[in-house]
Amino acid sequence: MPSQFLAEIIIEGKKNARDPEGETIMRDLMIKHGYGMVSSVRSGKILKVTLEAKDEKEAEEICWKMVNELRIYNPVAHVCTIQIVK
Numbered sequence: 001m002p003s004q005f006l007a008e009i010i011i012e013g014k015k016n017a018r019d020p021e022g023e024t025i026m027r028d029l030m031i032k033h034g035y036g037m038v039s040s041v042r043s044g045k046i047l048k049v050t051l052e053a054k055d056e057k058e059a060e061e062i063c064w065k066m067v068n069e070l071r072i073y074n075p076v077a078h079v080c081t082i083q084i085v086k
Helices: 020-031 058-067
Strands: 003-013 044-053 077-086
Touching: 003 058, 044 058, 058 077
Parallel strands: none
Antiparallel strands: 003 044, 003 077
């Protein structure tokens, strides 16, 4: 019998890729407002998907299939990680 799982799909720019949104947050929000202790900001997006699967492994496999078939991220420019929260 399937169980319900919550998957977090995290999509971020590759480490060496420029991140204009992260740079703007760093410059305009962190530094200008006294958070000089912050040395880096990277932006990304998170998708929270609730799905039914027989176990965590199947839930993760479904998510990987989904992000690849639907082209939710670009593997050339982004890194995608999937975490099953339950």
